[in-house]
Structures are given as C-alpha cells and as structure tokens.
Amino acid sequence: MAEPQEPMPATAGVPRPPRSVGDEIRELQAIVGLFQDQLGAPGGVVNLHPLGAANVEKAQVAFGQACARLRAGLASYRDTTLASWAGLMAAGGEPAAAASYRAATAMREVSEMRRTTDVVHEDMAACQALLFDAAGDAVSRTLGDGRAGSARLLIERLAASAKRLGLAHYTDVQPGRDGGEVTTVTLAGSVSVVDVDIGANADELKVKVSYVLDMEHDSRIDALMLRRLRAGDVRGFERLLGEMAALDKLTVAHPAASFIRSTFAVAATLAEIQRQELAALDGDLVELARSGSGIALLFMRHAGPATMYYLPAAVRYGLTAEQWGSLGSNTLEDAAELPGARWLSFAWEPSSTEHFFLPETCPRHCVDAEYMADAASGVRVVASPHPAIRGLEMRFLEPTHTRKQQQQEQPDDASDQLWLRYAAVARLEPELPACAMTVRGIVAVVSASAADGEAPDQAAEPPSVGRLDSPRLLDDAPTLEQLVRASCAPAPDTGAPFKATHSVGKHAFTVELDSPQIRGWSISRVPLASMRNVPAVVSLLRRQAIFNELVASCFSATGTSLSASGAAAEPVLAVAVKTHAGDPFRIDLCVRGAADDGAGQGVVLRVDETRSGISAWTHQALGVGGGSDILAALAAVSPAALTADAAHPKLSRVASIGVSIPTLVHWLTSYPDRL
Known part of the structure; x- marks a missing residue:
C-alpha cells in the first residue's frame, strides 16, 4: 500500500482543493495499511518500533492530523448542512419534502461512514496490539541477552x-x-x-x-x-x-460469587478428585494417568486450575520414579513442557443460562465421605459413580433448589446473588480432533447434569461444545484421519491413501491407511454444567486421544534402518490399516510380506469405552480364514465377538503400552510364538 498523501498546501492565488469526509477516512485507512504492511514484512517485527522511530513519529503525526480534519469536517457538516435541513423541514411545504429526501440520502452516507470508521478503529486496535506484542518480544530478547538497562x-x-x-x-x-x-x-x-x-x-x-x-x-x-x-x-x-x-x-x-475464590474452589476440587482416585487405585499414579480424571497440576500453566488429562505412552513410560513423585505432588517445574501432553485449563465464560456458585463456606465442589452438608448453606451432596474406576463413588456439592424453585419459594433469599450467567469452561490445549460419537457423548454428559440441577426449560437447550472448523453439514466436515495427520505431520491432501515407511528394530515396513472414513471436528472447549462432569468428560477425551495416537502412529516414521552398506533398508513388510465409520474406535490391520499377495496376519484393535486401554484380537481367535482380502473378512466380524473377555491378553498389553501400530507390528513379527 502506498504511503498516505499529505493534503496539498494552499499557494498564492490557488485555493486548496476541497477534501470530503471520505477523503479523510481513506487517508486514515492508508496510514493503518502502512502499519500492517510493515508489520507483516519479513523481519519487520524485530525491534521496539517495527517502523523505526522516525517513521512511527511521522505516522502518529499524520494520523493525528487526519483525525483532527475528520472531526472538523463532521462538526461543520453538523452545524451547517444538517442545521439548514432541519430549518427547511420545520418550515413545511415543498422545501421540507426536498430537505427530507436529502436528509434520507445523507443518513445513508452517515451510516456508510460509520461502518468505515468502525473498520478503521478495528484496524488501529489490531495494529496497536501488534506493536505492543512486538515491543514485548524485544524486551524478552533484551532480558535474555542480559544487556545493560x-x-x-x-x-x-x-x-x-x-x-x-x-x-x-x-x-x-x-x-x-x-x-x-x-x-x-x-x-x-x-x-x-x-x-x-x-x-x-x-x-x-x-x-x-x-x-x-x-x-x-x-x-x-x-x-x-x-x-x-x-x-x-x-x-x-x-x-x-x-x-x-x-x-x-x-x-x-459479583462480590457474592467471588470469582477468585470460586477459581480456588475449582482447583481444590481437582486436587480432591485426584486424592480420591489415587486412594481407590492404591496410590498408583501411572494407573491414574490412564483411568482417572487427569493429574491435577494446579497453577502449572495458568493463573487458574489445570489438569493433564493425557500423556503419550512414550513419555509416560519414560518418566523416572522421582518425576512421577513430583507430578503427584504438583512440584515438577517442567511438567508444562512434557511433549505430547494434553491439558484441560479451567476458566469462566459468560453463559446463556444461570449457574450456581458455591457460598464462601464451601471451599470445593468434591467432598469426602464424612462431609455433611448444612441445609442452611443452600447446598446438598449428590453422589456420582466414577465412570472408569469401578467401586468409586464421588460426592459433589450442588444447590438444594433449582433456579426456578428458588425464585418461587425464596424470592428474597440472599443466596439469589450466587446464581449468575457464567459457567466453568474446560479449554483443551491443544485442540483435540474428535469423532461425532465423542462430541455427542460430551454433550450428553453435560446436558444430563444440567437437567439434574436446572429447571426443565433451562435444560432444554444443550450446551454447545466448542469446535474449530465446525461444518454446517456432516458431508462438509473433514475426516478425523485428515485432522490427526495435519496435527502431527502437515502435508497436502492428494486424495490418495496415506502411506509412510517405518523402521522398528530389524524390521522395515510400510504402513498404508485405507481411505479416511470417520468425520471429525477439533474440540477446543467444553462448557460444564457442574464440576461433577469432569470425570466423565475426561474419560471421553482420553479415549479419543488414545485412538488419535494410534492413527497418528501410521504417519510418523519411528526410525531409520540402515543396511551393511549404509543405505536405507527396503521395506520387507506391508501393513494395511483400516478404520470404521460405524465403529470409530476400532482399527483393523493386516501384516504381510512386501512382495507377498497371499494371506497375512490380521489383528483388530479397539479402545475401551471406560478404561483408557486397548483390547486386541487376532484373526485366528475371531475365526477369520486366511483369504486374500483379510481386511474385508475382518470387517464382516460381528461386534458381539469383540468382547473384552475374549481379547488376547498379551497382545492387548503390548498395544496399551506402546500405543503405536508400528510397535505392535514389530512385536507380532518378532515374537510370533507368544500369540
């Protein structure tokens, strides 16, 4: 964009060219465009002032002068044109009709100017934010270099x-x-x-x-x-x-609700949930990372509460006993940097319906077995079975009345101030690609909790799960496989089956994923009707994260195998992988020799519904013959045959520990006698 032009100065005998309001607005836009072009240029945001001190000062002066001329022009327009039209309209008759027509035209012009100035204001705010962030980066570099001053x-x-x-x-x-x-x-x-x-x-x-x-x-x-x-x-x-x-x-x-105190109550709730889950799991923190509601790492990433709800298997089994101990006590300083970890960070957002905030006498939502609720405090205890840990029943504080009941029975109750149009929201970091079954499951969990604690008419509208790239129609949605691939190894989608070469141990092989089938979205946030939603929501999210890790393992090469001559080894195995739209947590795979068109070895993997583990079945156990198209034969297997009791224990354990299709293929080919 060209630099803004200064108004032509008046010279002797030559009047200054008239400038309209539109001319002044266009000049403002040109100044804003100059800032944006400079900030977007390579190497532009490098110093405290990306445009340079002189240019910034010049742009500020030009912008101030343009704003002053615009204000003067609008004031003159108001005091002369509008005032004269108002007088004509007051006189009545033909002049009034003409003035009315001109006034209507002027109103359209004013509306257009307002829209334009709003855009200019937004652009200036964006430029200001960019400049402020650029200055912050410059300060960070100065601090990192330890410079004087x-x-x-x-x-x-x-x-x-x-x-x-x-x-x-x-x-x-x-x-x-x-x-x-x-x-x-x-x-x-x-x-x-x-x-x-x-x-x-x-x-x-x-x-x-x-x-x-x-x-x-x-x-x-x-x-x-x-x-x-x-x-x-x-x-x-x-x-x-x-x-x-x-x-x-x-x-x-909202002093009665005290959002700072309520934030601490959410943090204490996550810590109490973790304490009860650990007690039910005999203190096994590794098992908690697979079955519980995440590891509560309060004030580790944000000023508020957060929990790490998923840790990749490769990272989980690489941590030392000392690091696990630090995780359990929330003292591992670099926990926020664990590679591949997925987080829930809790915050408050405006809500379409009113939610109940705990009074000051209640320090947390989740309580222990001995806690007795005081009816005078306006809360009761609601028991909730844990979705993944068998035998564990958790108890949460909830309001004794719905919002409508309180308005009808206790209209002057002081606790009325604890009902606000704000809700706790779990934000996913990073966003999680998910199938429709996961999204529907989360909505069902939150909606069911809302129906328990809200009036029926308030629970009629289910809370929306925040989604990125949300399609208007299901057919317009990207596939889950494409979203997972883009998140781990961005690559153009050519429409061909995804294929990658892997090397684990002595085996080099190709993994080819059949045509993508599962429609998906990227979930970015989950509004909670109650803190007792957390265990069920985390269980659903973790199940999806495990499946995504399996799918992602098809794309990312796990190593490089070199021959004696130093060249990369040719793949000797071919692995065909297939997902199912009707069963989005199942993966079928077939392993055969790279040059062999005959029968191969088939395996079915499925992520458990409640416990965050993987069950595996061999094609022999499922009664699938050694035909030429074993994937087609596996697809015909009845879901009733895929029961957890019939799963292969060793194969399931290897799949759960590795959470990687290449790792599982390596085990299958290296230890066939263990099947």
Whole structure:
C-alpha cells in the first residue's frame, strides 16, 4: 500500500482543493495499511518500533492530523448542512419534502461512514496490539541477552501492561545488594495484588501474589509467574497477569460469587478428585494417568486450575520414579513442557443460562465421605459413580433448589446473588480432533447434569461444545484421519491413501491407511454444567486421544534402518490399516510380506469405552480364514465377538503400552510364538 498523501498546501492565488469526509477516512485507512504492511514484512517485527522511530513519529503525526480534519469536517457538516435541513423541514411545504429526501440520502452516507470508521478503529486496535506484542518480544530478547538497562526496560514494560489491563501501578525503590537498587513494581487490582521485585542481579527477581480477600496464599502462582520472567517470557507473564486482572474485575462485579475464590474452589476440587482416585487405585499414579480424571497440576500453566488429562505412552513410560513423585505432588517445574501432553485449563465464560456458585463456606465442589452438608448453606451432596474406576463413588456439592424453585419459594433469599450467567469452561490445549460419537457423548454428559440441577426449560437447550472448523453439514466436515495427520505431520491432501515407511528394530515396513472414513471436528472447549462432569468428560477425551495416537502412529516414521552398506533398508513388510465409520474406535490391520499377495496376519484393535486401554484380537481367535482380502473378512466380524473377555491378553498389553501400530507390528513379527 502506498504511503498516505499529505493534503496539498494552499499557494498564492490557488485555493486548496476541497477534501470530503471520505477523503479523510481513506487517508486514515492508508496510514493503518502502512502499519500492517510493515508489520507483516519479513523481519519487520524485530525491534521496539517495527517502523523505526522516525517513521512511527511521522505516522502518529499524520494520523493525528487526519483525525483532527475528520472531526472538523463532521462538526461543520453538523452545524451547517444538517442545521439548514432541519430549518427547511420545520418550515413545511415543498422545501421540507426536498430537505427530507436529502436528509434520507445523507443518513445513508452517515451510516456508510460509520461502518468505515468502525473498520478503521478495528484496524488501529489490531495494529496497536501488534506493536505492543512486538515491543514485548524485544524486551524478552533484551532480558535474555542480559544487556545493560534491561531492568529499567522491564519496569517500563510492566507499567505499560498495567495501564493496558486497567490495573493500578506503583513503584518503590529500596537499596539492594552490593550497593545496588531493587525496584518493587506493584500491579494492583481491586482484589488481587502482584508485587514484582526487579534488581540488577537475576536472583533479586521475585514475584508475590496476594489478595484483599481472606484467602490462603498459594506460592505456586508466584513460582509460575516468576518462571515466566526468569525465562524472559514477557508476553507469557502478561497473559497470566491478564487472567488475574479478568478474575479481579469479575469478583468486583459479583462480590457474592467471588470469582477468585470460586477459581480456588475449582482447583481444590481437582486436587480432591485426584486424592480420591489415587486412594481407590492404591496410590498408583501411572494407573491414574490412564483411568482417572487427569493429574491435577494446579497453577502449572495458568493463573487458574489445570489438569493433564493425557500423556503419550512414550513419555509416560519414560518418566523416572522421582518425576512421577513430583507430578503427584504438583512440584515438577517442567511438567508444562512434557511433549505430547494434553491439558484441560479451567476458566469462566459468560453463559446463556444461570449457574450456581458455591457460598464462601464451601471451599470445593468434591467432598469426602464424612462431609455433611448444612441445609442452611443452600447446598446438598449428590453422589456420582466414577465412570472408569469401578467401586468409586464421588460426592459433589450442588444447590438444594433449582433456579426456578428458588425464585418461587425464596424470592428474597440472599443466596439469589450466587446464581449468575457464567459457567466453568474446560479449554483443551491443544485442540483435540474428535469423532461425532465423542462430541455427542460430551454433550450428553453435560446436558444430563444440567437437567439434574436446572429447571426443565433451562435444560432444554444443550450446551454447545466448542469446535474449530465446525461444518454446517456432516458431508462438509473433514475426516478425523485428515485432522490427526495435519496435527502431527502437515502435508497436502492428494486424495490418495496415506502411506509412510517405518523402521522398528530389524524390521522395515510400510504402513498404508485405507481411505479416511470417520468425520471429525477439533474440540477446543467444553462448557460444564457442574464440576461433577469432569470425570466423565475426561474419560471421553482420553479415549479419543488414545485412538488419535494410534492413527497418528501410521504417519510418523519411528526410525531409520540402515543396511551393511549404509543405505536405507527396503521395506520387507506391508501393513494395511483400516478404520470404521460405524465403529470409530476400532482399527483393523493386516501384516504381510512386501512382495507377498497371499494371506497375512490380521489383528483388530479397539479402545475401551471406560478404561483408557486397548483390547486386541487376532484373526485366528475371531475365526477369520486366511483369504486374500483379510481386511474385508475382518470387517464382516460381528461386534458381539469383540468382547473384552475374549481379547488376547498379551497382545492387548503390548498395544496399551506402546500405543503405536508400528510397535505392535514389530512385536507380532518378532515374537510370533507368544500369540
């Protein structure tokens, strides 16, 4: 986009060309376009001011002048044209009719100008955000390099962040070590306060979070924010600060519900669920990672609660006993960086229906077996069987009345302030590709809970599960196989079957996935009707994650096998893999020699419905003959034959531990005598 043109100056004897409101708006758009072009250019966002100090100042001056001319033009339009039309219309008669027609035309022009100025405002806001983020990246690089003056730069950046988030900002300078100074930057909301100590030395950098509310301090929030600053992640620190500022504002707007206290109640709930699950599993944290509601790692990734609901098998079995212990106690600092881990981060979002918030006397939703609810507090205890751990019954606090019952029976009850149009939302990080069965299952779980705690007319509309790339029609949806492939190894979709070469141990083979069949979406968020939804929702998500890991193992090569001459070995096995649209958690596979067109060895895999494991059956056990098309023969197997009791125990264990089709094929070909 060309640079904006300055208005032509008036010269002697030559009048200045008239400029319309549209001319002024187009000039504003040109200035905005200049910013966007520069920011989008390679290497553009590299310094504090991507356009350079002189260009930024020039653009700011030009923008201010254009805005001033636009304001003056609109004021003149109001005071002259509109005022004269108003007078003509008041006089009546023919002039009034003409004035009315001209006024209607002018209104259309004003509406068009308003739409244009709204676009300009949005573009300017986007440019401002880009510039602010670019400055944050520059500050991060300066902190990482340890340059002189980085402390002062961080202090100024925190002040700018506070202004942007609507927080109060104070600084206090105290003497530090070695004759230096330590500056305490206080970022204060109405309820929460963050103190950041910044000195010349790295060990003088400290963060302390405190609350005006009578709440127990949790040092893990301090440690999380401090890790961001020590790593030079300024924008990451600001995201955490933004989360706290949002909670602060909600708490001020709804003091009875106290969103900060409610956030801590959700965190305590996840910890209590984990405690009860571990007790039912005899303290086996590895089993908890496969059957429970995730590992509650509070304040590990966000200012609020989070849980790691899935950990890939390769990572899970690679952790040491010490690391498992640190995970269980929520003290493993690098847990947020575990490769392939999937997280649920809990937050609050506006809701179309009202939800009940616990009173101050209730510190968490999930309670132990000895807890007795006080009817005067407006809550009752609801028992809920655990969806995956047999024999475990969990107890959750719920309101004693639905919203409609309370309005009818207790219209003046003070607890009325605890019903708000906000709901706890579990956000998936990263988004999870899922089949329709998983989406429907989650909606059914949340809707059933809403029907228990809400009035019937409020539960009639099921909560929507947030989805990315959501199609209007099922036929327009991408397939689950394509979504999984794109998430692990982006590649153009040519329409041909997916095929990759793998090498495990002494075997090199190709894996070919039959034409994709399962329609899918990417789930990004799940609104919860109650915290007792968490175990059932996590069970569904983990089942889908395990299936996705199996499918993804078809695409990503697991190693490279070299021959004696140093060249890559030719594949000696061919593996055909087929998924099923009617049974989206089943995978059939056939292993045969690469040059062999005869019968092969068939296996059926299926992810369990409740427990996060894989059951496996051989084609011999299913009564499938050794025909030339074994996949077609396996597809004809009755679902009734695929029972967990009839599954092959060793093969199922290998599949559950490896969660990889290449690994399973390696076991099948290396240890055929164990079948």
